[in-house]
Amino acid sequence: MLAAVDGFARFAEAAAPVHTEDVERVCTLNEPNMIAALLPLLTQTHRRAVEVVKSRAPHVRTGWSVAVQAIEARPGGERVAEEYGRSRQDVFLHAAQGDDWLGIQTCTRVLVGLDGALPVPDGAERTLTGREFHPGALGATLRRAAALAPGRPPVVTENGIATDDDTRRVADTAEALTGLVGAMADGVDVRGYFHWSALDTYEWGSYRPTFGLVAVDRTTFVRTTFVRTTKPSAARPTA
Numbered sequence: 429m430l431a432a433v434d435g436f437a438r439f440a441e442a443a444a445p446v447h448t449e450d451v452e453r454v455c456t457l458n459e460p461n462m463i464a465a466l467l468p469l470l471t472q473t474h475r476r477a478v479e480v481v482k483s484r485a486p487h488v489r490t491g492w493s494v495a496v497q498a499i500e501a502r503p504g505g506e507r508v509a510e511e512y513g514r515s516r517q518d519v520f521l522h523a524a525q526g527d528d529w530l531g532i533q534t535c536t537r538v539l540v541g542l543d544g545a546l547p548v549p550d551g552a553e554r555t556l557t558g559r560e561f562h563p564g565a566l567g568a569t570l571r572r573a574a575a576l577a578p579g580r581p582p583v584v585t586e587n588g589i590a591t592d593d594d595t596r597r598v599a600d601t602a603e604a605l606t607g608l609v610g611a612m613a614d615g616v617d618v619r620g621y622f623h624w625s626a627l628d629t630y631e632w633g634s635y636r637p638t639f640g641l642v643a644v645d646r647t648t649f650v651r652t653t654f655v656r657t658t659k660p661s662a663a664r665p666t667a
Contacts, residue, residue, distance in 0.1 A: 429469050436473045440480040448485040455531055455585065456481070459495040461520045471523050478527070493531025493585040494520045496573065498565035502541040509540035513572075521576040529619060530577050533586035534569040537562045556590035556637040563589075563600045567607025574616040581617040584608065588624035590637035597641075597661040627656065 440456070447454050456477040460470040478490045496517050501509035524530040536559040539546040548554060553561035566587055573582050589600040601623065612618050628640035635646060641662035645655040 429472070432469060433472045433476050437476040437480050440477040441484070444480075444484040447481060447488055451485070451488055453489045453491065453529060453583070454481050455491060455493050457492045458531075458585075459493060459533060461494055461516055464516060464520075467519060467523075474523070489528035491524060491527040491529040491531055491580070491583070492520075493533050494524075494573075495533045495586075496521070496569040497534060498537035498562070498568035498572075500537055500539050502539055502546065505541040508542060508544060512538075512540050512544065518576055521573055524577045524580045527580055530573060530580040530582050531585035532569055532573050532582045533584075533624070534565050535586070535588060535624075536560050537565045537568070553596075556592065557632070559590075561589070561596065561600065563603035564607055566604040567611045570608060570611040570616050570618060571614065574611070581619045583620040583622075584618065585620075585622050586624040587621065588639045590631070590639050592638055594659045594661050597659070601661065 456474045474492050481490050499509050499513040548560045587604055589597050591597055625639045627642045628638040628644045631637045643657045
C-alpha cells in the first residue's frame with residue numbers, strides 16, 4: 429500500500445511544472461468512492477499528493493472530487509438509506525476535512541428501501557446510461573456536502589446528462605442550476621460549476637451516452653480531427 433502512495437507522490441512531483449504556474453486548483457483524485465474498498469489507501473494517497481503540491485506551489489488550492497447521488501429513503505427504509513449514504517459517499521466527504529475545496533459530481537438520485545437501493549421507478553424518464561432524469565439532485569447533494577464537510581467550499585466538478593435529445597439537456601441544466609442557486613441562497617458556499625461535458629466523450633466503454641455541449645461526429649474524418657458541432661444547449665440563455 430505504501431508503495432502505491434509513494435508512487436503517486438512521485439507522479440505529483442513530476443507534474444509540478446504544470447501546476448506551479450497559472451493553476452488555481454488541483455484535484456488529486458477523481459471519484460475515489462468508485463473504488464470504495466480502497467478508502468484507507470486513497471485517503472493516504474490524497475494527503476501525500478496534497479503535501480507534494482503544497483510544497484511546490486503553496487498558493488494552489490487542493491481537494492478531491494466525490495461522486496455523489498441524492499439519496500432518498502422510501503417509507504421504512506430510512507436507516508438503510510442512512511447507512512447506504514454513509515458507506516458510499518459520506519466517508520469520502522468527511523475525508524475532505526483540511527482541504528481547500530471539495531469537488532461534487534452528481535447527476536441523479538437513488539431511492540433506498542428496506543432491502544437497499546431500488547430500481548428506477550416505472551415510468552420515470554431515463555438517460556442514455558439508464559439513470560433517472562433528476563436534475564434536482566444537484567441542490568440536494570450540495571446541501572449534504574456542506575453539512576458533512578463544513579468549511580470546505582464545494583465546487584461542482586461534474587454535472588450533466590447523457591441524452592441525444594438536446595432539449596432535455598437544456599431542461600436538466602436549467603433545473604440543476606436553479607437548485608445550485610437555491611443552495612447558495614441557503615448559505616452553501618459554492619465556488620464553481622463545471623458542466624459534464626464540453627464534448628461528447630468515450631464514457632464507460634462506449635461513445636453512445638452523449639454528455640457533450642458539443643457533438644462529435646465520429647463517422648466523418650476531416651483532416652486530423654472529427655467534425656464538432658455546437659449544440660443549442662451550449663448557448664447562453666436568452667431569458
